[in-house]
Amino acid sequence: xxxxxxxxxxxxxxxxxxxxxxxxxxxxxxxxxxxxxxxxxxxxxxxxxxxxxxxxxxxxxxxxxxxxxxxxxxxxxxxxxxxxxxxxxxxxxxxxxxxxxxxxxxxxxxxxxxxxxxxxxxxxxxxxxxxxxxxxxxxxxxxxxxxxxxxxxxxxxxxxxxxxxxxxxxxxxxxxxxxxxxxxxxxxxxxxxxxxxxxxx
Amino acid sequence: xxxxxxxxxxxxxxxxxxxxxxxxxxxxxxxxxxxxxxxxxxxxxxxxxxxxxxxxxxxxxxxxxxxxxxxxxxxxxxxxxxxxxxxxxxxxxxxxxxxxxxxxxxxxxxxxxxxxxxxxxxxxxxxxxxxxxxxxxxxxxxxxxxxxxxxxxxxxxxxxxxxxxxxxxxxxxxxxxxxxxxxxxxxxxxxxxxxxxxxxx
Numbered sequence: 432x433x434x435x436x437x438x439x440x441x442x443x444x445x446x447x448x449x450x451x452x453x454x455x456x457x458x459x460x461x462x463x464x465x466x467x468x469x470x471x472x473x474x475x476x477x478x479x480x481x482x483x484x485x486x487x488x489x490x491x492x493x494x495x496x497x498x499x500x501x502x503x504x505x506x507x508x509x510x511x512x513x514x515x516x517x518x519x520x521x522x523x524x525x526x527x528x529x530x531x532x533x534x535x536x537x538x539x540x541x542x543x544x545x546x547x548x549x550x551x552x553x554x555x556x557x558x559x560x561x562x563x564x565x566x567x568x569x570x571x572x573x574x575x576x577x578x579x580x581x582x583x584x585x586x587x588x589x590x591x592x593x594x595x596x597x598x599x600x601x602x603x604x605x606x607x608x609x610x611x612x613x614x615x616x617x618x619x620x621x622x623x624x625x626x627x628x629x630x631x632x
Numbered sequence: 633x634x635x636x637x638x639x640x641x642x643x644x645x646x647x648x649x650x651x652x653x654x655x656x657x658x659x660x661x662x663x664x665x666x667x668x669x670x671x672x673x674x675x676x677x678x679x680x681x682x683x684x685x686x687x688x689x690x691x692x693x694x695x696x697x698x699x700x701x702x703x704x705x706x707x708x709x710x711x712x713x714x715x716x717x718x719x720x721x722x723x724x725x726x727x728x729x730x731x732x733x734x735x736x737x738x739x740x741x742x743x744x745x746x747x748x749x750x751x752x753x754x755x756x757x758x759x760x761x762x763x764x765x766x767x768x769x770x771x772x773x774x775x776x777x778x779x780x781x782x783x784x785x786x787x788x789x790x791x792x793x794x795x796x797x798x799x800x801x802x803x804x805x806x807x808x809x810x811x812x813x814x815x816x817x818x819x820x821x822x823x824x825x826x827x828x829x830x831x832x833x
Binding site: 546549551553604606607609610611612613614616617618623624626627628630631 | 747750752754805807808810811812813814815817818819824825827828829831832
């Protein structure tokens with residue numbers, strides 16, 4: 432059976448960078464935005480639309496209980512995208528050892544017993560990281576005050592939590608759902624951290 | 633400044649074993665029950681009494697708000713023991729690089745910025761570990777049914793949570809209070825795990 436690592440991460444914690452470094456260390460395939468591109472290809476939808484649908488819980492005008500499947504019957508509210516995402520994640524996990532970032536992959540692949548990592552950090556540390564990076568991945572907060580940027584970071588993380596909880600019925604970031612939780616606030620050398628994590632697996 | 637590692641741990645998770653291995657790896661001093669013995673020596677109280685008082689929140693017949701100090705004024709309810717514990721932990725941390733297990737040391741030493749680890753595991757895994765070990769450290773569950781032993785494990789962990797929350801005002805095991813949270817359910821080779829954790833520090 433392939434070795435699979437899933438990495439959930441708070442926005443601004445550097446989780447994606449850490450995930451990439453762990454994949455490099457272990458020589459595992461790395462999947463993140465590649466999944467969005469593949470869904471777009473298969474559904475002939477734009478990447479932007481797919482990303483929006485694939486990373487947010489549906490906004491629906493009536494209460495609905497979806498149970499715990501990933502392709503709940505919600506016509507016109509992203510069902511196809513979720514179904515494709517689910518299938519693609521399972522296909523990728525069947526292909527080779529890999530690291531998969533976000534997208535509830537820990538839950539989708541639960542029968543494969545992936546090694547489940549959650550990456551988080553203190554609010555102050557998130558703000559600092561977003562300021563330093565100032566790219567699309569980091570909220571492009573150049574023009575924003577600290578308060579505004581903090582609010583944007585919180586909004587993105589709230590959306591991630593809602594997405595995860597909607598599709599899995601579990602609490603996002605709750606340590607009982609993970610094998611390892613890493614607070615990156617304390618680590619400046621991500622290469623070294625990635626090496627240490629890789630050596631656990 | 634000395635390097636200090638504090639390790640909070642769920643009963644039954646193997647946190648103490650992991651702590652000892654990390655200390656060995658790093659050649660750091662290791663403090664756990666040694667703290668109880670030292671308090672007993674300084675206060676002329678029995679080790680058993682000290683352990684009981686030092687590891688449980690006081691049972692008091694009236695509501696009291698202690699604030700966030702470790703030697704709240706609770707006459708006759710373990711004040712001296714808590715005060716000694718606080719002083720000894722600070723003395724030990726000042727002496728050399730060290731690993732300190734439990735006792736809210738992460739909070740007592742917060743100004744020293746210790747590396748704070750929390751060790752936990754799934755319920756099933758705790759039960760299995762306690763069954764296999766069957767020593768005083770592991771609830772001596774030889775005679776108990778799985779249900780009874782699980783209940784005992786939960787009781788001990790509830791007492792730890794109450795103790796921590798009483799003296800620190802923070803939630804025990806909440807990942808935001810730690811730099812690393814390790815779910816030992818997934819790891820069979822503690823030597824290797826300890827080596828990986830040690831290499832992060």
